[in-house]
Amino acid sequence: MRLSSRIAIAGAVLAVFAGTLVFLDSGRKPHAAAAETRWESSTQCRDCHRDVYDEWQGSHHQISFTNPEVRALSEDFRLEECKDCHLPRPLAVTGFGKRTLPRRTNFDEGVSCITCHLGPDGGIVGRNDRPEVPCRPVRNEQFLAVSACESCHNQHGTTDQWRASTFAKQGTDCSSCHMPAVDRARQDGSKRLGRGHVFPGCHDKAWLDKTYTFDAAAIGDELVLTLANVGAGHNFPTEERHRAVDMMYRFATAASPGEWQRAYRFRMPYRDEATPVNPGNATGENTQLPAGEQKTVRVPIPAGTAAIEVRLWYRLTPFCGDEDPRSTMLVEKRIER
């Protein structure tokens, strides 16, 4: 008999034997095989949780280590401390709510299924105890708490901003908004409720549009601009210090369309910035708009104004112009005089 055939037969015998073991075992402990699984990579979840996996794939969590914006600012991660949250070890390893530490594996998985879902004992954590399903998830309060997000999302105060908001008092937490309910199909075709894993934020125009109401009106001799933060559970903008929201206007006359001018910039400045964000603000003053609050700015309308144009911009970085893809126009209005 050729060697390859012998190997094939030996393999078949082993497979039958292993099958018997699983069969015998399944009478006592459901899915004993999963209990011994070392959960190390998001690819292990892919086949059974295809829809969740597809949502996460391409999300800012998945790209956190490959994201060109991060690569540029971290000098290709020569700044080692950037790996703490952009290529983190599982939360359970460093402690839910504590600052994460860097890992050395699965670079393209960034903030992965394992980062959030690995439990303290090496199993999977979730909302419910499910001993009957293959990955045997167990309920874990720390995993479900805001502190799990806080491990990485309080460097610039987002979690503290949320704690100070009415959303926190109502019990509307980070995942209530950022993980909306979605329908998932079970293998037998029935449906169950799941939670979105895209984690939409400031890179998504539709999501940004949930955040604000913006009014622009000419009242007497004044242009009155009001921005209200009605939809974010924290400041608008939040997190990264370079994010900015700009209220812009220009006064057109019969002769000229006028020059664009900034009425107000909402932003948390860097510590070493020498000039205030807006004239009249103190140097270093944070001008982000807290949840539930509004800001009104009045600008005198010059004589001879034929029309007023107003624009509201979201900028991923304040150091970019209107044509830059990192600038998103949220609202454009024209008021005839």
Ligand code: HEC
């Ligand atoms: C282990 C660290 C870590 C944990 C835990 C974590 N995140 Fe993130 N999150 C990140 C990083 C890093 C990014 C940005 C990656 C990038 O853009 O390259 C991010 C991005 C996001 C974004 C997208 C922002 C954008 O730019 O569009 C949202 C929303 C978000 N996280 C919400 C959450 C919520 C809600 C939780 C808790 C359920 C959570 N995150 C838990 C690290 C983490």
Ligand code: HEC
């Ligand atoms: C404490 C955790 C933490 C550390 C450490 C950290 N980041 Fe982040 N980073 C985040 C989170 C959370 C986000 C998502 C929030 C956001 O987009 O505003 C983010 C987003 C970013 C973004 C925006 C990406 C985009 O596409 O807009 C850049 C750039 C970035 N980080 C660079 C860095 C650099 C450079 C370092 C090291 C000097 C670093 N980060 C260290 C947590 C961290």
Ligand code: HEC
């Ligand atoms: C062999 C298939 C299989 C693998 C592999 C698997 N799961 Fe599951 N998982 C399931 C099934 C089936 C359910 C139950 C779905 C339902 O409710 O019908 C489930 C449920 C869950 C739940 C929901 C628990 C709750 O709160 O109700 C979580 C969380 C979970 N899995 C996470 C993971 C993660 C993370 C991985 C990868 C590290 C993984 N699973 C790997 C089959 C699998």
Ligand code: HEC
């Ligand atoms: C009431 C709904 C709501 C709640 C609660 C909420 N968010 Fe947001 N979040 C938003 C909206 C809307 C935006 C888009 C506007 C913005 O960027 O501020 C956003 C944006 C973000 C961004 C993107 C900011 C950036 O610069 O990339 C991150 C990260 C984020 N939220 C994390 C969190 C975390 C962490 C919590 C809990 C502590 C939380 N959110 C609670 C609605 C919410």
Ligand code: HEC
């Ligand atoms: C940033 C943290 C984070 C990441 C990354 C993450 N999850 Fe989750 N996941 C959660 C949280 C939090 C919940 C529970 C939400 C709730 O019930 O309040 C959850 C719920 C689930 C559920 C049950 C709800 C549903 O939609 O079926 C499954 C299954 C699941 N996750 C699988 C995965 C898989 C697979 C991956 C990787 C592809 C992944 N998760 C990545 C935080 C995360």
